[in-house]
Amino acid sequence: MRAIGYLSQPHDRLTRYDQDGESTAVGRLDSLPSLVEQNAEFLKYCQRHGYEPTATFLDADTSPGRERSGLIQLLRHLSEEARGFTFVVIQSFANLGHDATQAVRTVLQLRARGVQLISLTDGPIDEASLIDLWRLHSDPDTDSERRRARLQERARLGQAIGRPPYGYRVGGDGRYEVDEEEAAVVRRIFGLCLHDGLGIRRIAQRLNQDGYQTRRGRNWSMVSIRDLLRNPVYVGRYDKLGVSVPHNHEAIVSEPDFETVARQMAERRTATGVSHPSDFLLAGLVWCGEDQTRMIGVTRRQNWRKASGETAAATYRYYQSEARTNQSVGGYHTRRADELEAEVLAHIRGERQGGEIAVLNIGKDDTALAAETAVALASGEARLRAIDRKLAQLLEDAAAGDPPPSMLHEAGAEIIAEWESASADLASIKGRAQAQDREADRRRRRDQRLQRVREDWESLNFPQQRDLIEHLVDRVIVFDNSVTTQLKA
Template identity: 40%
Template sequence: MAVRAVGYFREGGGQADCASLADQNRRFLEFCRARAYEVAATFLDGAGAGGERPGFRQLLDYLRRRPENVVVVVDRLACLGRDPREVARSYFQIVSLGASVACLSDEDEDATAAIIAHWRARDKRDRLSERVRAAMRRKAVKGEVLGRPPYGYRAGLRHRLEVVPEEAAVVRYIFRMYTQEGLGIRLIARRLNEEGYRTRRGGNWSMVTIRDILRNRVYLGTYSRFGVRVPGSHQALIAPDDFRKAQDRMAARRTAGGPRTVSPFLLSGLLTCGACGHRMIGVTRRQTWTRRSDGASSSAQYRYYQCGSRTNQSVCAYHTRRAEQLDEEVRLATIAALERAVAGDGAEEDHGDDLPSPTRLRGQLRNVDRELDRLMEQAAAGRMSRERFQALSVELAQRRLALEEQLAAAEARSRARQARVERRERRQEALHQLRECWEELAFEDRQAVLREMLARVLVFDDRVEPVLRE
């Protein structure tokens, strides 16, 4: 039987930068041609996949279905995960499903030995990184500048922020235009550019740059970095009242909304003609006439729903219903449909109460990861042979795969249960509004209740059939 090759490509890589997706695919195909392997499938995870890795999940599902004589090809071992633990976990999960792993960058590399070496190097990197972070936090507590100083300041003596007079004047000008002159962010950027002001790099001002300056608490004299906030660490450029006015105005602009347009017909967008399946539309007709008795003018307005295909295409019979009567008929029919649905929701049984909860399964997964960490620490310290480490790690990978399947089922069951509870509560509240509060509800609230509950309403000449949302 020919060997089936499956490619797993990762954009951006994990611990080490993988080649581009195009290069990974090209090298994978060359690898298969050189060995006469059958190209069976490819899976990939983009740079934004993070911890979810849908491509890797699909790869595992593929291996569960067709594990015989399969080799998983990766650019390099480090592309299997973001850190040594994830690399090891991914590698042993693949092996536990009966497949082997081949690395394009180093075909002769012993994967198990490489995993142990990565873990050993990780301890050294972690200790160094923690020392660097601790030193930077100590500097931040002292108010010392870390990184590029914000516009309006420079790093001065003892690495503290010092005012740059020319830039500070621009910062104050920006706040004055925003809080006192009432200019918007776009107009502020335009005025600065028209008046010849330039950013620190000599470029034009943009809305993003202006907005960042208006939001930055550094201009109050507060230095923030690495979760450390040091008030009064340097000279402020903006008074607290002016800064607060700027924040209040930006918050008001984010929450302000335009006028709401409401359709004058309660059932707009919900009605479907039962005869032809097209939408029904609301129609208003105004009629004016002159009375013969006294010559006075009179007028009346008629509101009704009509099949849209009749109005626009003349392809349906004249199916029309008076708006007020149909509105009430739909309300009563919706009440009846909701009463049946609520009774059905209460009758549904949940047969999964004896199964492990998602919380318990996540705890078991964490225990498996801790056990894998312990195995790698022992192997890295030379207290366990490579062969025993691999055998025990494969067993752990099998346990983890089983737990992941149980967790996926438990989470789906939990989501379904919660959805049923929430759906029942929404329907009960809608019933209360339709039966007992309808007359007191504003038009917008009535329409919102119906649209939340109904997917559509089939309208026939002699009846209506509401279709509830799930």
């Protein structure tokens, strides 16, 4: 499993903002390790748990008002790269924002990108523990360590904090007890992996075909199956806030079966010949026009025996609807990789109809543009503050039980999407002020790239070709009978 470290030097005090935007210092953070110490702890954690550290992102100055460029790069990296079986490791919840609401927003942004979040101080951070951490760090009492101690004492007693995992409910003594209806599905999932040898994609497909749904009434996905199969709660272990209690509650699967499944999953992840989405020229750029979902690169290898007795093999590469690949639902929309890539190249070269070139709209009056940008900038910043107030109100409501903390991720998804959209708009506005100065250079570079595609393509290696495509193509939309290539301005 891969691990990414996020290191930051927190501001000297974590701050709480109320609904009117007034701030209150919550407590000093002087005891948090330095960036060097955090990196050493991250590497030790990876070595101890057998994770492969693949990248580290850091922010040395996280004072209010400063842009967290390291966090922005991390979020962009997770959006663009394959992230299956990836953990993001941080020192503490406090490292994620200069106030508790901002830290929650960062958690929801990371979780929305399909990664698991682990705090070396607080333990795994999920929807169940998020409200408790928010309460802890929002407490204006400077002695908030007392609150942490109370929660950790509850964890040491094995009492549930937050939403129980699938297969369990909270019993009268505060501990997990087996929910037999859900537990039967858990045993079936482990059985499909252990006895039938199915991978997580096939397990999700089987459950969805048989009509099983998650607790929220949704289809099972590869991510939900993966998380369930590697959750030690099913062997009776309770992990919360950095506390681990073995044999805390009734197990649903045996430890030998759990360990065998873990080995099988590890072998599948390290098997040779597994395709990585970035091996495809158009990875991340192709969308299905029929069902409005992203299409991802898929490699299939097939072996068969000829009539003569000889063994033959073939490899098939194609782009397929992501919903079909990950959940085995939706239409079976595919395009052979070589054919689609050749068609997109023909569009770029102007050899075939289907390419659409976007035009950058740059104002000719520099003074008017500067004034317009200043107004838009102030409006964009006000919009972000308003969205953060909405998130703070949602957290207050969730802390009061409506919506329940278990639904926080779902309830906050719209707010996070709105914040990211507003943040992207604001970043675009900030960039607009420099757009005129960059326009001439941008056009020159674009013309050079187009010329390389038209004249030097065959002499380029794959990374060079991929770099050109990423800079030139905004989106490829695939319909059953046509392909549209939208070029960047």
